[in-house]
Amino acid sequence: MAMKALxxxxxxxxxxxxKCGYPTCLAFAMKLAAGKADVELCxxxxxxxxxxxxxxTRPPIRLVKVGVGERSVTVGEEFVLFRHEKTFYHPPGIMVHISDTWPEEQVRTVAEDVRDSVVHRVGTDLMLDGIAIRNESxxxxxxxxxxxxxEACxxxxxxxxxxxxxxxxxALxxxxxxxxxIHAATDRNWRECAALAKRYGCPLAVRAGDVKTLTSLVRNCVGAGVPDLMLDIAPGSLRxxxxxxxxxxxxxxxxxxxxxxxxxxxxxxxxGITDAALAAGVLKYAGIIVTEPLSPASMEAALTLRQNIYTDPQKPIQMTPGIYPVNEPGRDAPVLLSVNFSLTYFTLLGYLEASRIPCHLFVVDTEGLSVLTAVAGGKLTESLVAASIKQFSLNEKVDHRQLIIPGYAAPLSGKIEDETGWKVLVGPRDAAELAGYLEKEWRT
Structure with a gap:
């Protein structure tokens, strides 16, 4: 069992x-308890x-790296069973299956698709991770x-x-x-596979259909000098x-x-199932998931789910505060106040770009909270707006002094006017109504 710091x-x-690099033994003990320090430092x-x-005190799940360079995949070193207890740290690598019986053109096409496919979501580029080559010949x-x-792809x-x-x-x-x-060492071939993993310094998967055999294989491979292992439980069904x-x-x-x-x-x-198995792997602790080639819709769904599950629930995805030009605005373009919650920003951006109306999107720092939450929690205030106007020199961007605030921030309109000297217009609550609002209401 894990030990507490005391x-x-x-x-x-x-x-x-x-000598351990920490100011006191108690500080070192706290790092050890969190799995963030090595006992060998003392x-x-x-x-x-x-x-x-x-x-x-070591991390309960070993950190294992597959591949080299920017596209390498690092998995493991998780500390909780449920995401809401803290967070999950290392997203599973999604590896697309290729058979060595396929024609060269098909192999090349799948590999290039994995290499080049990107899903852009809330300011992040989401990608598949690699290729699983299966010896079916x-x-x-x-x-x-x-x-x-x-390799050539x-x-x-x-x-x-x-x-x-x-x-x-x-292949090695x-x-x-x-x-x-290397996938996978079994009770029949573990000696040879362990020897290859040790020679090349590669991670090794051990595969068995029962826990007793699996743990025996782990001990054997560790004893053979292979510390970087992964577990394949050889399931016969998703259940x-x-x-x-x-x-x-x-x-x-x-x-x-x-x-x-x-x-x-x-x-x-x-x-023989893809989408449901991918979702189960992401949700239920897989470090590496091998899947059939994915349709664009399936790939986007899997990558979105993975991003959501492996985003720290205590730290919302945030945009950098600042002034973002949309549709090449001039000095008479409207200024729309918003918060730095990424989903709010990209929702607004999508509607504004589609409207083709030039405007300035003025994003203030509410620590990643949405408009309604930021107003209720006191994170979006007249003082913050005034300080942000000064910080980002908004006065120098436009000739007018009119600021459109979100509908959910309406209770702050008078306070913002008094604090900033800008005329405040209350926009709609729903971003989908922004285009109609601007066409009807905006006048410089």
Whole structure:
């Protein structure tokens, strides 16, 4: 079980020597309890205490990296079972399946689609993560040739799926230096797969249909010198995956079974379902999800869901405060006050761009809260508006002194006028009504 900071502190030297890099032993204990420091930083602990603290303070799920460079995928190091308890940190990598029996043109097309597809949402570019190449031909040579073809299409993280260690060895000769995930070590081939993972420094998935065999494989592979592991629970159905993944995550978080403290791989292809399996993988603790090639609608849905689940619920997505020109506004264009909640900004922007009416979108810092919440919580105030006008030199952007505020901010209209000296116009509550409002009401 995890230890609390005071429990850890009792085992430390209490000398406040600062050798660990922290000002006091208590500060070091708090970092250890949060899984944010390594017990090895304290040079004065005896080996027995280090072993005890190491097992109780390391992140409950090991951090594992697949691939290299900007598109690499890092998963694991999660601390909670439910997102609302704190947050989830490392989104699952979505890897698109390619078979080594496919024609070269099909392989190239899928790989290029994964490389180039982007979904733009609330100011963020969302992308698929990589390619999972499956050895369905049974030929190590053909498997290696397909891997080489994928490699030629771009710098994408890869999952190598094969039962035969000889196929893995041939493929790793093409891409081993780029740290693909080797999938998978079983009770029949774990020695050979572990040896390859150790030689190339690659992460290794272990696969078994029951927890007892899975934990045995973990111990064997760790003992063989492979620390970066992932778990494939070989589910026969979506229901089995959800049940097993939840059990593993719970055991890892509660530290009741350290051998299960690794990210999960979910290969959805054998199940023959795509969208539901993708959603389950995102929601129920998968670190790597292998999926069939996705339609644009399915890709957008999966990436949007992943973004939502892996956004810190305590920290709304925010825009940078400032003045944003829309449709090339001049000095007589209207100024629309808004907040820096990203969804509000992009909703407004969509309607304003569609209206083709030139305007200035004046975004103030409400700490990511929506208009209604910011007004109710005292984050959107006349003082903030006045300070923001001065900070961003709004007086120099336009010749008039008229400010359109959102309908939900109507109670502040008089106060904003008194504080800023600007004439305040109350706009509609619904952004969809903005175009009609501006055409009817705006006069300089």
């Amino acid at each position: 429990e850890i502190y009792k085992l430390l030297p209490k000398t406040n020597c600062k 040079p004065d602990l005896d080996p027995e205490t280090k072993t005890l603290l190491g097992g109780a 049974g030929s190590p040579t053909q498997f290696a040739e397909t891997v080489a073809l994928v 771009g710098d994408l993280p890869e999952v190598l799926i094969a039962a035969d260690p000889a196929a893995h060895e041939a 000769a093409e891409c081993g230096n780029f740290l693909p995930l 089995e995956f959800i049940a097993a993944a939840t059990r593993i995550r719970k055991a890892a978080i509660e530290r009741t079974d350290p051998d299960l403290g690794y990210p999960i791989v979910f290969d959805t292809v054998p199940l």
